Amino acid sequence: MTQHQFQREKNYRVSIAIAKVMILRKLINEKEYSKIETMLITRYKPVFGGL
Known part of the structure; x- marks a missing residue:
């Protein structure tokens, strides 16, 4: 994992x-939570968090 x-990943979590x-x-x-979660995955593109 790169810096x-x-x-x-940290920002997403x-x-x-x-x-x-x-x-x-x-x-x-x-x-609302589901919408926020989708927005955060789109924004941060987490390596593990979006699985």
């Missing part, structure tokens, strides 16, 4: 962790 790939907290606190619903 660039690592950064993308941090962002998805925030989204998971938001869903647990009922700040967003499942549909």
Whole structure:
């Protein structure tokens, strides 16, 4: 894994962790979470996170 790939993966995982907290606190619903997840995968193109 290159440094660039690592950064993308890290950024994706941090962002998805925030989204998971938001869903647990009922700040967003499942549909919104799914949309956010899709956007994050498109943005960061994670090596492992998008599997």
